[in-house]
Amino acid sequence: MPNIYLYQMKKLLFFLLVPMLALAQSGDEKMxxxxxxxxxxxxxxxxxxxxxxxxxxxxxxxxxxxxxxxQYTKSEMDKLGFDKVFLQEVMVPKWVRGKKESAFILNxxxxxxxxxxALGGSVGTPKDGLTAQVIEVxxxxxxxxxxxxxxxxxxxxxxxxxxxxxxAFHSYGEAGRVRWMGPREAAKYGxxxxxxxxxxxxxxxxxxxxxxGYGDLPVSQHIPAAAISTNGAELLSKMLRENPNLKFRFSQxxxxxxxxxxxxxIGEVKGSEHPDRIMVVGGHLDxxxxxxxxxxxxxxVVQSMEVFRIFKSMGYRPKNTLRVVLFMNEENGGRGxxxxxDDAQAKGENHIFALESDCGGFSPRGFSFQASDANFEKxxxxxxxxxxxxxxxxxxxxxxxxxxPLQSANIVKAGLMPDTQRYFDYHHAATDTFDAINKRELELxxxxxxxxxxxxxxxxxxx
Amino acid sequence: MPNIYLYQMKKLLFFLLVPMLALAQSGDEKMxxxxxxxxxxxxxxxxxxxxxxxxxxxxxxxxxxxxxxxQYTKSEMDKLGFDKVFLQEVMVPKWVRGKKESAFILNxxxxxxxxxxALGGSVGTPKDGLTAQVIEVxxxxxxxxxxxxxxxxxxxxxxxxxxxxxxAFHSYGEAGRVRWMGPREAAKYGxxxxxxxxxxxxxxxxxxxxxxGYGDLPVSQHIPAAAISTNGAELLSKMLRENPNLKFRFSQxxxxxxxxxxxxxIGEVKGSEHPDRIMVVGGHLDxxxxxxxxxxxxxxVVQSMEVFRIFKSMGYRPKNTLRVVLFMNEENGGRGxxxxxDDAQAKGENHIFALESDCGGFSPRGFSFQASDANFEKxxxxxxxxxxxxxxxxxxxxxxxxxxPLQSANIVKAGLMPDTQRYFDYHHAATDTFDAINKRELELxxxxxxxxxxxxxxxxxxx
Numbered sequence: 001m002p003n004i005y006l007y008q009m010k011k012l013l014f015f016l017l018v019p020m021l022a023l024a025q026s027g028d029e030k031m032x033x034x035x036x037x038x039x040x041x042x043x044x045x046x047x048x049x050x051x052x053x054x055x056x057x058x059x060x061x062x063x064x065x066x067x068x069x070x071q072y073t074k075s076e077m078d079k080l081g082f083d084k085v086f087l088q089e090v091m092v093p094k095w096v097r098g099k100k101e102s103a104f105i106l107n108x109x110x111x112x113x114x115x116x117x118a119l120g121g122s123v124g125t126p127k128d129g130l131t132a133q134v135i136e137v138x139x140x141x142x143x144x145x146x147x148x149x150x151x152x153x154x155x156x157x158x159x160x161x162x163x164x165x166x167x168a169f170h171s172y173g174e175a176g177r178v179r180w181m182g183p184r185e186a187a188k189y190g191x192x193x194x195x196x197x198x199x200x201x202x203x204x205x206x207x208x209x210x211x212x213g214y215g216d217l218p219v220s221q222h223i224p225a226a227a228i229s230t231n232g233a234e235l236l237s238k239m240l241r242e243n244p245n246l247k248f249r250f251s252q253x254x255x256x257x258x259x260x261x262x263x264x265x266i267g268e269v270k271g272s273e274h275p276d277r278i279m280v281v282g283g284h285l286d287x288x289x290x291x292x293x294x295x296x297x298x299x300x301v302v303q304s305m306e307v308f309r310i311f312k313s314m315g316y317r318p319k320n321t322l323r324v325v326l327f328m329n330e331e332n333g334g335r336g337x338x339x340x341x342d343d344a345q346a347k348g349e350n351h352i353f354a355l356e357s358d359c360g361g362f363s364p365r366g367f368s369f370q371a372s373d374a375n376f377e378k379x380x381x382x383x384x385x386x387x388x389x390x391x392x393x394x395x396x397x398x399x400x401x402x403x404x405p406l407q408s409a410n411i412v413k414a415g416l417m418p419d420t421q422r423y424f425d426y427h428h429a430a431t432d433t434f435d436a437i438n439k440r441e442l443e444l445x446x447x448x449x450x451x452x453x454x455x456x457x458x459x460x461x462x463x
Numbered sequence: 464m465p466n467i468y469l470y471q472m473k474k475l476l477f478f479l480l481v482p483m484l485a486l487a488q489s490g491d492e493k494m495x496x497x498x499x500x501x502x503x504x505x506x507x508x509x510x511x512x513x514x515x516x517x518x519x520x521x522x523x524x525x526x527x528x529x530x531x532x533x534q535y536t537k538s539e540m541d542k543l544g545f546d547k548v549f550l551q552e553v554m555v556p557k558w559v560r561g562k563k564e565s566a567f568i569l570n571x572x573x574x575x576x577x578x579x580x581a582l583g584g585s586v587g588t589p590k591d592g593l594t595a596q597v598i599e600v601x602x603x604x605x606x607x608x609x610x611x612x613x614x615x616x617x618x619x620x621x622x623x624x625x626x627x628x629x630x631a632f633h634s635y636g637e638a639g640r641v642r643w644m645g646p647r648e649a650a651k652y653g654x655x656x657x658x659x660x661x662x663x664x665x666x667x668x669x670x671x672x673x674x675x676g677y678g679d680l681p682v683s684q685h686i687p688a689a690a691i692s693t694n695g696a697e698l699l700s701k702m703l704r705e706n707p708n709l710k711f712r713f714s715q716x717x718x719x720x721x722x723x724x725x726x727x728x729i730g731e732v733k734g735s736e737h738p739d740r741i742m743v744v745g746g747h748l749d750x751x752x753x754x755x756x757x758x759x760x761x762x763x764v765v766q767s768m769e770v771f772r773i774f775k776s777m778g779y780r781p782k783n784t785l786r787v788v789l790f791m792n793e794e795n796g797g798r799g800x801x802x803x804x805d806d807a808q809a810k811g812e813n814h815i816f817a818l819e820s821d822c823g824g825f826s827p828r829g830f831s832f833q834a835s836d837a838n839f840e841k842x843x844x845x846x847x848x849x850x851x852x853x854x855x856x857x858x859x860x861x862x863x864x865x866x867x868p869l870q871s872a873n874i875v876k877a878g879l880m881p882d883t884q885r886y887f888d889y890h891h892a893a894t895d896t897f898d899a900i901n902k903r904e905l906e907l908x909x910x911x912x913x914x915x916x917x918x919x920x921x922x923x924x925x926x
Contacts, residue, residue, distance in 0.1 A: 036629065037627050040626045040627050041627065163903070164499070164500050164503050164504065166499065166852050168903075389629050390828060419826045421901055421904045422901050422903075440626070440665075440885075441884045444884065
């Protein structure tokens with residue numbers, strides 16, 4: 001049928017009209033193209049991540065998985081041709097979940113199981129669980145008005161992430177503050193436990209863990225704190241409207257076990273022109289314990305390693321010293337980032353640039369900068385070079401938790417900003433597994449990072 | 464531990480520094496914000512798509528599913544408050560797959576099963592299957608040199624999509640041409656069948672179907688054509704290197720059954736100022752038969768319906784006439800798009816704008832325009848308004864297969880351009896199901912479309 005035939009050929013021909021880069025290219029343009037070709041055809045990142053997720057698994061600070069991840073990434077980095085690869089000692093808190101948690105809504109004669117998990121840092125419940133009436137609030141600021149009703153009850157913080165923000169991380173702040181501070185604020189009013197709605201933009205059955213802190217509260221007032229899945233939170237809220245006197249029972253077996261020795265893993269190649277100027281590229285090696293930490297932050301780890309692998313296979317030796325730093329303990333202490341900065345300060349090192357990937361292994365869209373006005377303007381000049389790769393959205397704001405402590409006179413800090421829409425489907429939950437990673441998206445993130453490092457290395461910011 | 468405490472608060476505080484739009488906003492800015500709020504909080508698109516995928520399922524032209532989809536979307540559109548909703552008759556080709564295909568690599572005594580599927584439009588094999596030696600080529604252009612070796616064999620087109628393109632669609636053209644033309648070109652040299660590597664950028668076990676055409680070839684030379692999964696293609700190629708004399712056997716039961724009556728589904732609201740100027744927003748209702756067509760193109764269908772629902776719930780009545788058109792038969796004939804244009808021409812209608820969503824329900828990144836230089840420049844002025852929503856990548860190129868035939872003096876045609884990296888994991892394969900859709904990404908796509916329609920409606924291009 002010639003009709004169909006013509007139609008179909010026309011349809012395909014459109015895709016043949018590829019805007020190939022046939023025009024004269026600058027040296028920078030050629031390098032960025034080469035970086036992307038390398039990342040999309042020769043990447044080792046996906047294989048490394050497969051091992052981290054499927055051979056090693058969860059990597060909570062102080063766990064066997066974290067230790068194995070240190071050894072594995074060290075041994076892989078040893079093969080990449082750095083000048084040196086070394087471990088930097090870091091003392092980290094060790095917290096263990098123990099037996100799987102359970103929870104029930106007790107409504108008259110009915111007993112409905114709901115999915116919960118302990119928040120990181122929480123104490124456990126008594127062995128037989130904790131049973132009490134529930135009082136639902138949305139915000140920390142709702143507590144004072146309910147002061148006399150809280151005593152002896154479980155406070156249920158039902159604070160949804162708001163859907164209207166285009167950048168999903170912008171909905172994380174307020175809801176995250178409730179998760180972090182809720183338990184200690186509720187304890188001050190005599191609550192016996194807290195249940196926090198999971199930080200997730202969709203309705204599903206997975207509880208999302210994450211840190212909480214008791215602050216200065218005396219140990220006697222440390223109450224158990226858990227997260228409940230978003231569907232569980234909707235159900236509990238609905239049932240409370242129907243019967244405000246229902247009870248909630250939950251059991252958790254978690255405990256803090258002091259501090260243990262762990263490590264940042266660091267690979268370094270000396271700068272050919274400015275060995276004293278240091279650029280850091282990193283992600284964090286630890287993850288929460290409910291899954292394999294594929295997006296948070298296995299992706300950032302292997303992308304950081306990829307940056308150096310790409311340079312090496314292109315025969316590109318940076319003018320400035322490049323360090324790939326795999327930080328330990330981002331999730332529940334931030335000790336790795338602090339330790340790295342402490343050591344850098346003690347040695348009087350001059351860091352000109354730090355780049356972290358810790359927003360998931362999704363399609364990259366640009367970078368979020370912490371930099372002086374002058375430096376940000378300098379960065380902005382790179383946008384045209386990056387736009388063919390669709391990584392030219394430049395914001396100012398958070399860079400990365402692990403590089404946050406890093407201080408240096410004229411430093412530029414940046415975070416890779418991937419597409420954010422799916423991040424909280426996986427964040428700190430059992431869903432953060434290898435199969436949630438798309439190979440090309442992961443590789444493009446690494447290429448974006450290598451591109452920015454290359455441009456900064458070439459057109460150096462700082463003397 | 465105050466150490467952790469401070470660290471954690473700092474980490475969260477960063478996300479509280481949301482760049483809220485507190486500045487004075489123009490009318491356009493307010494409307495785009497409202498469009499996005501509507502899409503992210505009140506969307507019906509995800510629910511409609513759930514029904515299309517999970518209640519109706521595959522919707523190949525002429526199938527029961529396609530018919531049900533016409534009725535369902537018509538009835539849903541009837542509820543939305545259009546001035547009128549109507550069906551436009553279209554004759555479409557009907558092709559049926561029949562029994563599930565099977566295929567084996569026959570290598571000495573071993574018989575290895577590999578996943579294949581018939582290409583759309585192909586004839587079947589004899590009942591007991593077709594068994595022959597295999598000759599592997601990469602391109603159509605490889606055939607002439609092998610002319611005397613092809614007779615009586617199965618030609619295996621092993622043309623991978625190249626990974627280097629940032630826009631995955633740019634790798635579709637050449638590989639797609641092999642799929643479309645391979646069978647008839649091979650038949651000219653006496654091949655008895657063809658096997659085509661699936662159009663997929665990753666290695667997996669899913670065969671991807673899609674159209675092929677016999678062109679002017681006499682019926683007697685119509686040979687069966689199938690697609691093989693990428694892993695299957697890799698295996699077959701490896702085994703052929705080891706034993707060029709191995710045989711391949713495949714069975715398929717498919718056949719063409721002439722033409723049947725079907726429909727485009729159209730909702731129309733008359734323009735308040737320019738009822739004679741028409742804007743079209745659409746996607747295609749038909750899908751391939753191997754899955755539910757969630758991304759291709761259920762997403763585009765429900766996003767198009769959402770555009771009008773968003774306007775309606777905002778109380779926005781367009782100045783120009785708006786039509787939501789759900790096209791039939793994009794996949795294997797393009798009859799719906801052609802019919803729509805034929806009718807428009809016959810009535811002397813003036814179309815000023817057409818927008819199609821047919822690149823998947825992924826995070827939107829911008830639009831691809833077919834427009835005059837002057838009109839494209841006019842469009843480009845909208846980029847600043849769209850950049851807060853990260854939908855400001857404007858390209859020129861393909862708009863959409865269904866709006867491609869549409870002709871009007873000063874028309875602007877555009878395609879929604881979502882992130883492309885995951886598209887070919889699902890395209891025309893059994894993986895294109897509802898669970899591959901992220902609700903927020905789908906909704907943001909609809910908001911992007913409504914935003915562009917709104918801007919064009921307000922700042923009209925054409926007299």
